[in-house]
Amino acid sequence: MSIQVKWFPTLVKRSRSKQPETVVAWRPGLTPLQVLLDEGFSEVDAEAVMPIVNGAQAGLRDGLADGDRLEFLVSIQGG
Template sequence: MSIQVKWFPTLIKRTRSKQPVTEVAWQPGLTPLQVFLDEGFSEVDAEAVMVIVNDAQAKLHDPLDDGDRLEFMVSIQGG
């Protein structure tokens, strides 16, 4: 029972794992925010990321299901 996590390239160097793809153990109530915080980021850092679950945009507090694919992307803005 696990969640596959893919990290946006600019986030990889700031993760504890330093890996582009990681797996975390699934548990009831697990959210993308918890995965993000467990890799060493803060809630302030979380404001700048977009969450993708199974190829669809999701929210940081959405519960994850066993086997989900989770991706963290940096929200890039410009003009």
């Protein structure tokens, strides 16, 4: 039981794993936010990250299911 995770390139450098793709053991109650926290990011960091679950935008506190594909994108803003 696992979740496949793909990291936006700028996040790879700051993650504990330092890998562009990782596999996380699924557990009940697992959320994208918890995956970020487990990789060393703070909740403040998470505010600039958008989770994509199985190709669709998701919330940081949405529950993950076994076998989900999770991707983290960085919200880029400018003006």
